[in-house]
Amino acid sequence: MELLLRQIPEGMFSTYDAIAIALGDIIARDAVREFAGIKAGGKVIPGIEDGIMLFDKFETEFPLKKLRNEQIMMSKRVVTEDDFEKIERIAGMDVAYRGNTAYGAYVEMDMKGNVIEKNTETMEVNFPYIPTYFSYRELPVLEKLLEGRHPDIVMVNGSGIAHPRHFGMASHLGVLHSLPVIGITKRLLCGEVRGKYIYMGKEKVGAVYGKKPIYISPGHKISVDSSVAISKELCRYRIPEPLMQAHVLATETKNENNL
């Protein structure tokens, strides 16, 4: 992004849309708005205006297009059937932020809800939040939290295969570590709800659960129905307990460090 902003000649302007397109996906427009508002010194404006010199001939390799292709390639390795021996240790991971500093938390428990192990990590992140590219921001933190740990299954706050390229963060994590992962979100990224399930066309990619619903989609090595069964069993409140506790721990960690 910095490289693109630097290309805008003196006296000319560019727009959120033009830069998002140069990045490789118009969906990045909001991230451009946040970033450019501070960094571009007024050279980036919301839209085309009368009497300005618009610059949109960026030299670019469309980086998001490469990430998109990577997602499509890796999505072929996703397994959406149960592929595990036992489920005794379930880990939940969540991340809280202050600016570019990420505070990650890991909470591992048994199926009764007893905590077995906890871990926290702090690191800098640079990739912005861009819908459908979420894992490129948060996955490094999750991987660091997971180092040296061996849960039977993991739950994360993000989509699994309920993703435009069937490769949300839960799938990304699962494939990279060959680990069963369940994706849980409070809002639906993609797909449509019919009854208790989420579909993308004819394909069932997840399920809805709860009065104030959460959206559950398999990331890797687990089926839709098993994802729901396990989530359900660990739901004391709206969000399954491992994620709930990881959220609390991440927030506490953020507030301890500085403030």
Next chain:
DNA sequence: GCGACAG
């Protein structure tokens, strides 16, 4: 064609 879009 247009807008919306996990955390």
Next chain:
DNA sequence: ATCTTGTCGC
């Protein structure tokens, strides 16, 4: 996700 006060309800 984060920025934030009070406030409705069990």
